[in-house]
Amino acid sequence: MYTLELVAGNIEEVVHSNALWMGWNLCLAAVPVGLAFLVFRHRGRRNPPWWAGLGLFALFLPNAPYVITDLVHLRGDVVGADDDAAVITGVLPVYAAFIVLGVLAYTVSLILMGNYLDRVGLASRRAAIEVGVHAVTAVGVVLGRFARLNSWEPVTEPHSTLERIVLTLTARWAVVAVLGMFAVTWLAHAVMRSVVEAAWRRGPSALRGLVTARP
Secondary structure: OHHHHHHHHHHHHHHHHHHHHHHHHHHHHHHHHHHHHHHHOOOOOOOHHHHHHHHHHHHHOOHHHHHHHHHHHHHHHHHHOOOHHHHHHHHHHHHHHHHHHHHHHHHHHHHHHHHHHHHOOOHHHHHHHHHHHHHHHHHHHHHHHHOOOOOOHHHHOHHHHHHHHHHHHOOOOHHHHHHHHHHHHHHHHHHHHHHHHHHHHOOOHHHHOOOOOOO
């Protein structure tokens, strides 16, 4: 009982000290999931509102895997922990859960998008489109981390946004950063997708519908 209380206390301390930014980033990561349900769950007419929803989905999608880059905060929490036990039972589990939730949001978003592509007759292009999405998302994450670009700024501040994008992506390290983020995003999505599909295929039919394309 004492051990469980100690672990709970360590986790609570880490959550409390990081609640603001972790909570905000997880909320942003959840936005593309909600948009994916709205945009991709039905094979409706692709009218202007649909394209607007797709645009918002593209703008907010990088927020989900962006949480991976929040590992930059991990060192500070490790250094500030009381002892190694606090790191093992508090800091690491909280960061692991935080990253898993972000990657899960990204994976669910792409599953819904992929199922939509299957339903509208684009199944043969699904893999290529997903690779393209990984690439664009990697660029978005790099812009978010290094240019501190928010998802809504291309709409609210287009001129300054364009300048920051150009300055960031023309830096000598930009190509390496984007390629690295692409690899991390692709791998994280592949691992999470295999876990999600395995779990949902054993779950209720309503959940299995998320990973099974319907005509």
